[in-house]
Amino acid sequence: MSNMNDNKKKPRVIIIGGGFGGVQLAKKLKNAPLEVLLFDKHNYHTFQPLLYQVATGALEADSIGFPIRRIFSHQKNFTFHLAEVTKIDTDNNVVETNVGNYDYDYLVIATGADTNFFGNKELEHYTMPMKNIAEALNIRSLILQNLEKALVTKDEAERNALLTFVIVGGGPTGVELAGAISELREYILCKDYPGLCNADMKVFLVEGKAELLAAMSPQASKKAKDFLKKMDVTIYNSVHVSSYNGIILKIDDGTIINTRNVLWAAGVKGKIPTGMPEQTVAKGGRLVTDEINRVKGYKNVFAIGDVSAVTTEQTPLGFPGVAQVALQQGKHLAKNLINIIEGKPTTAFIYHDLGTMATIGRNKAVADIKKLRFQGFFAWLLWMFVHLLSLAGFTNKAIVFFNWAINYWTRNSDNRLIIRYFKTDTMTVDPISH
Amino acid sequence: MSNMNDNKKKPRVIIIGGGFGGVQLAKKLKNAPLEVLLFDKHNYHTFQPLLYQVATGALEADSIGFPIRRIFSHQKNFTFHLAEVTKIDTDNNVVETNVGNYDYDYLVIATGADTNFFGNKELEHYTMPMKNIAEALNIRSLILQNLEKALVTKDEAERNALLTFVIVGGGPTGVELAGAISELREYILCKDYPGLCNADMKVFLVEGKAELLAAMSPQASKKAKDFLKKMDVTIYNSVHVSSYNGIILKIDDGTIINTRNVLWAAGVKGKIPTGMPEQTVAKGGRLVTDEINRVKGYKNVFAIGDVSAVTTEQTPLGFPGVAQVALQQGKHLAKNLINIIEGKPTTAFIYHDLGTMATIGRNKAVADIKKLRFQGFFAWLLWMFVHLLSLAGFTNKAIVFFNWAINYWTRNSDNRLIIRYFKTDTMTVDPISH
Structure with a gap:
């Protein structure tokens, strides 16, 4: 039992999704007094901006994917599980997956977006x-x-x-x-x-x-x-x-x-895990969060990246669904989580638009x-x-x-x-x- | 009709299989007075000796495969079809595939070998x-x-x-x-x-x-x-x-x-196309050929590489199923096909063993x-x-x-x-x- 108590000493944050937001957040929590548990149904991080080059035969698949375990091979407080999340039980602070149930102190939903066929x-x-x-x-x-x-x-x-x-x-x-x-x-x-x-x-x-x-x-x-x-x-x-x-x-x-x-x-829509109540989902299938990326109505559930929309008076529709937003939110949320644990005040997320690019040929x-x-x-x-x-x-x-x-x-x-x-x-x- | 006659001017060789033997043969027929038609069910040539490195995550799949069309992009007398051969009809000199039937003057079976589970x-x-x-x-x-x-x-x-x-x-x-x-x-x-x-x-x-x-x-x-x-x-x-x-x-x-x-x-066994009679198949599921790689009992059907066994008094079991044999047979058969067309005598295939290697780590x-x-x-x-x-x-x-x-x-x-x-x-x- 003493072993279990030892394990419980550090609060646990569960991150769902190994995209830009989830990976960045987990990295920035490297020295935080937290146990970090990341789930993804792939064992690799995907560099989505170059998918079209794999699709058209310009690049091989392996060169735009990177094994998640390898990214974190030197991070002691990090654990990865190849798992599909089947349900989130926010009443009991538990994430249910196909490889078992895991309880959390803080939950970060970073599941990204999927293709939107608008019901057709x-x-x-x-x-x-x-x-x-x-x-x-x-x-x-x-x-x-x-x-x-x-x-x-x-x-x-x-x-x-x-x-x-x-x-x-x-x-x-x-x-x-x-x-x-x-x-x-x-x-x-x-x-x-x-x-x-x-x-x-x-x-x-x-x-x-x-x-x-x-x-x-x-x-x-x-x-x-x-x-x-x-x-x-x-x-x-x-x-x-x-x-x-x-x-x-x-x-x-x-x-x-x-x-x-x-x-x-x-079109895209947020990949909302089962168990998140309807009133947390905004237009475009994104989870409504406040300016510290906390999902509406929750104390310890956060969402970053494409699955989320920071819905404030200044940003009624949230930020654009691009890698930069997810990366910046991951980095910022890491600071806020540490602030919360240490009893310090949190700071609002501010998006720094570094620019947009597209290549035609x-x-x-x-x-x-x-x-x-x-x-x-x-x-x-x-x-x-x-x-x-x-x-x-x-x-x-x-x-x-x-x-x-x-x-x-x-x-x-x-x-x-x-x-x-x-x-x-x-x-x-x-x-x-x- | 004159167009058809034009097409018929050059005899057609059909090669089944884009492995070491088939690709080598097709390449060496570049300047031959032949129409070369190659079928494979993959659109790429596989460098099989490095498959184990793809299996163990040391190499990406694309780096040991090479598009067959790309190999032959400058060879005028060459045509490739992504096709599965469903039957060989040697009575009528026709190869039946899932993309149509094609007649041939010469047929070369270079289908290689598949895993042998010995019936289990x-x-x-x-x-x-x-x-x-x-x-x-x-x-x-x-x-x-x-x-x-x-x-x-x-x-x-x-x-x-x-x-x-x-x-x-x-x-x-x-x-x-x-x-x-x-x-x-x-x-x-x-x-x-x-x-x-x-x-x-x-x-x-x-x-x-x-x-x-x-x-x-x-x-x-x-x-x-x-x-x-x-x-x-x-x-x-x-x-x-x-x-x-x-x-x-x-x-x-x-x-x-x-x-x-x-x-x-x-274990491996030759991939014998449907339609080849039982008496042409030797122990190990390989097509019995003579010393010019001609399948037993045929005038215009040849077999090279792992699917074949040059069964002579000197080599009762054929040559080993390695890339070198297939490559050398492909090269040699190209010469013999040209000899046959030009009415010159053929020469027996002689295997030059360049050596064998295996890496352990x-x-x-x-x-x-x-x-x-x-x-x-x-x-x-x-x-x-x-x-x-x-x-x-x-x-x-x-x-x-x-x-x-x-x-x-x-x-x-x-x-x-x-x-x-x-x-x-x-x-x-x-x-x-x-």
């Missing part, structure tokens, strides 16, 4: 989301498998549908995917698929708002559109996809596109940094520099840099491997290895 | 083979998932079974796997899983023959055994696994091992090169040098070299990602992305 089951079934490495590899498989099919089909309408790519959502993810697929057409199609060299591969980008990259400056929005148009991407603005049944995509302005490839980057990017606006080659260099530095681990940095250098030089890449076969009939991965 | 369905279901990238990633997932489970289980017998690794088969693959898992225990276990640091993780190697690496010199066999014993691998020689039901492994000397991890590297390898025997550090350097040079593509070479350098220096790696979740209840990959 058909879109959820037939379109391809891209919020994790598995989904990025599925997109890679779909693209490559459909190019292979296009080569052998004798049905011309089917070939056209296989060669038509529709990206829904004109935020950074959609713009980057559209650009990367357009470059695949320009640099790879003739080399790898001589039989499709003269085929009419089409790339569409569909966005509900009047501009692309609506969260960025008007200059960035306009330039992104110009870049994509030059790269022969057909852009639809101010329209919405109304339905897609696996072959026919309908847009609400009456446009109909026959396609076998619809990539869905049109080779030498083509847009960046808003404070009041500065960059477009083109310099923005593209800046984008690469910032993303390289942000990647976890020296090996990942070096391998991504090396891949980028080679890809830039050869206008090609070696990573177009179908390593998870995608069954287009059921829209799932083939469970049988071959 | 239980072993086939419960043990983990490693003949392709998907299977290597499954082993990686199983190892990492079981270490995670070992951390949280409260059942001590179950924890011991989760921490017990049995490799069946003492050839190069088995020896390399046993060494790599033993090194994972030595260098990684305490760093990544502090909760298992003092746990008793066990590694067993079971081999039917009296020695490990039986195809190599007695010196190599002995040294490999010494290395593994020093690395605390328990070796069973001259015994066979009689059964395994997912938890209890029985060996025919009466030994019983409780384990959740059985890796099967105990850090600074530990064995190599038999002609009459020379190397063990230890020099053999290990030689092993790395030869394998690096043999890898397809500059990027792959560079990334593997870089990974090896970092892994050597840090005694760690960044690639322990579970990217295909393995369902141990059904022994298949989880088809749902998450």
Whole structure:
């Protein structure tokens, strides 16, 4: 029993989710008088901003994932469990998981966001989301498998549908995917698929708002559109996809596109764990928190990153769902948790907007940094520099840099491997290895 | 019709399989007056000798695979199809595939070998083979998932079974796997899983023959055994696994091992396409060929590599199933096919044994090169040098070299990602992305 009392001496904080927010928080609690327990259903942290390069075969999956255990191999007060959280029981301060129940003194929900299909089951079934490495590899498989099919089909309408790519959502993810697929057409199609060299591969980008990259400056929005148009991407603005049944995509302005490839980057919603009451969830499926990231109505439950919205008079909709917010909130919450334990006053979270960037293609990017606006080659260099530095681990940095250098030089890449076969009939991965 | 006649002008050779033999043959036919058509069910060539490093998290999958289309992007007379061959119809010179039927003038079967469970369905279901990238990633997932489970289980017998690794088969693959898992225990276990640091993780190697690496010199066999014993691998020689039901492994000397991890590297058999008559198949499931690699009883059907056995008086059992044989046969058959077309005499295949190598761990390898025997550090350097040079593509070479350098220096790696979740209840990959 004395052993149990020893274990109980330090209060325990449970962090759910090993994304930018959760990992940053756990790191910053390194020397705190706390026991830190982190759950994630993956055993690795994912660098989501580069998922689109895995999806389009420019990078290998392993170079944008980093084992969570490795990040914390020297942190004594840290424990990781590969676990799915099944329920949060805030009455008893217990997190229920598929590997057992764990009690907490403080709980931090950092589960991030998932794709939002806005309740449309058909879109959820037939379109391809891209919020994790598995989904990025599925997109890679779909693209490559459909190019292979296009080569052998004798049905011309089917070939056209296989060669038509529709990206829904004109935020950074959609713009980057559209650009990367357009470059695949320009640099790879003739080399790898001589039989499709003269085929009419089409790339569409569909966005509900009047501009692309609506969260960025008007200059960035306009330039992104110009870049994509030059790269022969057909852009639809101010329209919405109304339905897609696996072959026919309908847009609400009456446009109909026959396609076998619809990539869905049109919205996200917070991944709210079971057990959090409805009144804690705001618009956009995010947990409502106060300015110290504490979930509405709770003393010891916090939420950071994409799953949360700091809902104050100044920020009625919360902060944007970007890595910087999660990182800064993780860092700030670490300080506040220590303050709380030590009986000191907490401080309100203030978001420092370091800027926004999106890359469209080779030498083509847009960046808003404070009041500065960059477009083109310099923005593209800046984008690469910032993303390289942000990647976890020296090996990942070096391998991504090396891949980028080679890809830039050869206008090609070696990573177009179908390593998870995608069954287009059921829209799932083939469970049988071959 | 004139178009069809044009197409018919050049005879067509169909190659089934993009392994060492098939790719080498297709390359050497670059300037031949032939249309070359290659089928593979993967869109990449796999460098099988390094699969065990993907399985143990030392390398990423993409760096040992190379897109087949990329290898041949400048070869005009070459066409690739991602296809599964469903049947060979030698009466009509037609190959039937899931993407259509194709007729041939010459057929080369280069389908390689698959794992041999010797008809034991239980072993086939419960043990983990490693003949392709998907299977290597499954082993990686199983190892990492079981270490995670070992951390949280409260059942001590179950924890011991989760921490017990049995490799069946003492050839190069088995020896390399046993060494790599033993090194994972030595260098990684305490760093990544502090909760298992003092746990008793066990590694067993079971081999039917009296020695490990039986195809190599007695010196190599002995040294490999010494290395593994020093690395605390328990070796069973001259015994066979009689059964395994997912938890209890029985060996025919009466030994019983409780384990959740059985890796099967105990045998291979040729992958014979449907339609090849029984009398063409020799012991070990290999197609019987003459000394010009022509399948017994046929004029225009050839077989090279692991799926074939050049069965002559000098080589009643064929040549060993190694990459060098496949590469040399591919090269030689290209010459013979050109000879046949040009009406010149063919020449018999002669195997030049360049040597055999196996690596056991850090600074530990064995190599038999002609009459020379190397063990230890020099053999290990030689092993790395030869394998690096043999890898397809500059990027792959560079990334593997870089990974090896970092892994050597840090005694760690960044690639322990579970990217295909393995369902141990059904022994298949989880088809749902998450």
